[in-house]
Amino acid sequence: MQLQNVNHLGEEFVLRSAGELRTLLLGAAGGGRRLYVNVDRVPPGRWSTKYHSHSRQEEFFLLLRGSGTLRLGGETVPVEAGDFFAKPAGMGLAHAFFNSGTEELEILDVGTVEDSDVCDYPDEGVRLVKVDGSRRWFRGGEELADWSSDPNGP
Template sequence: MTAPSKPRPPAFDPDDVNESNFTSYPEMHRAANQTRYNRRLGNHAGLKNFGVNLTRIIPGGQSSFRHAHSRQDEFVFVIEGEVVLETNSGAQVLTAGMCAGFPAGTGDAHRFINRTTRDVKLLVIGDRTADDEISYPDVDMRAVLGPDGVYKFTTKAGDPL
């Protein structure tokens, strides 16, 4: 049996994509959200219309603050581990092979929490629709996607963060 060869573009090994726990959240909200690590697979592939992230959440970590998008859809597939999905209707446990979808504009705020002792891996897919707004019901924060493709964060009242 021969060893597999290194894939040629457009194929690639996700492990070759840098993993980062960077978050664009304002400083006061960063620490709680640096317990998850993303490999930005869609960016690596040059995708423009939607994003694809391989997200690893360490034990005790969360994917983000609970949030809902006004214009962007999200889809999450659990690749490995057991994770708690929190939405407006409560919490439920998802295991490898399960998935969840979050249509834009529903206001159903969601996040994923790792309450186990092992890492969780998620495949997260979302579109990049312009003029998106993100609401965060559990923290005093909101975000608006600017024309430059960068989210601008404010308090719920609109004050800069």
């Protein structure tokens, strides 16, 4: 174990996706194995993820900075720094944050690492089946070769 600083992470621990969304992989950088710990930095007008649910992954979210909206289980609610919630596994509770504010939205995202999971993306009718770390995407039973989970992509 080695003490690290969130402001000095190696590039291999920073995911960048379309729309300038950045995810800091703190758990991975610190050597975590059974929990992931991420900080999502979402610019104004962007989504943190596509609206989705998990069958096995339990998650916890804490808004560290900014404001926006949370789409959770069919409802949309305003959120601001200090708001938090846990999402138990297997409830089919789809979720996604949108930065409707004027400054960067920063979210602490903690969850269990699962080698196998099923993620449903209800807006697009897509299902991700993850088995022993491999990922396969399906729509209506047909496998998709080029689908992306990037929430702000083309």
